[in-house]
Amino acid sequence: MKWGCNYSDELIKLVREGELPELDYIKAGAFGGCDLEKAFAQRPLLLHGFGWYERLGMDLEKAVIPKTYGSSLEKAVQRMNELIYYYESPHIAIHCLAYPEDERELFGSQEEKESQLYERMKGNILYLKEKLEVPLLIENIDYCPYYDKLGQINNLAYPTRPEVIRRLAEETDIGFLFDLSHARVSAEHLKIDFEKYCQSLPMDRVREVHLSGSGIHPELGRIDVHEELDEEDYAWIEKLWRGNAPEYITLEYGFVHPPAGRITSEEAILRQMRRLREIFR
Secondary structure, three states, rough: OOEEEEOOOOHHHHHOOOOOOOOOOEEEOOOOOOOOOHOOOOEEEEOOOOOOEOOOOOOOOOOOOOOHOOOOOHHHHHHHHHHHHOOOOOOOEEOOOOHHHHHHHOOOHHHHHHHHHHHHHHHHHHHHHHOOOEEEEEEEOOOOOHHHHHHOOOOOHHHOOOOHHHHHHHHHHOEEEEEEEHHHHHHHHHHOOOOHHHHHHHHHHHEEEEEEEEEOOOOOOOEEEEEEOOOOHHHHHHHHHHHOOOHHHHOOOOOOOOOOOOOOOOHHHHHHHHHHHHHOO
């Protein structure tokens, strides 16, 4: 069992001061504005995200890859492998995510479009699985049909359905990254009982879990906010994972650049890590 925590200046300070000796990895976006060298000076990195490519629903053949990332798909994957090797990341995860633009060129009924989208996502997994030099994981993402009211892009519901995620993981034989907050948001907006939602995911393939608190918007319902875990979250963690700890446990609390009105609290990092270590003894 290995421990990780989301990159933040507050986390780096705690680690430097010897406050988190149990921490094995710092989770950091490969192209997300993190000071990777500063983090790597303290711990190996759990790299997350491809920068130019964050979702399975994208048509890789038409991807416009910035020069910074290599200008071509082949060079971008090569650069990702170099980062993975240098920063000692044990695996890399990608979001099971699609946006409306990803199905714009698909045709037929909604069912036919979803079938075509599935085959694209499956093909993308198989391509990346072959080219990457560490295991590829698929991560469940949060579905909320109202994210546009918060200035975000509304994603498609189909790739967030648990049976779709399970089928993709099983048919491509890859691991699963379970995100607690994403699951709670998706289950609520898909109107699926949370425990049933989790039971339908490929939990037998979990290699890493991301743990953070979701939030309740007064008008939009549950949304993903990467805030502190609450008592209900801890109860679900105990129910889902006590006695069956995954290989990597990542506290996904903390911000590289805190959104307006939010802070990353050193005390909250320590408080949550202590509580999680009590659960995962």
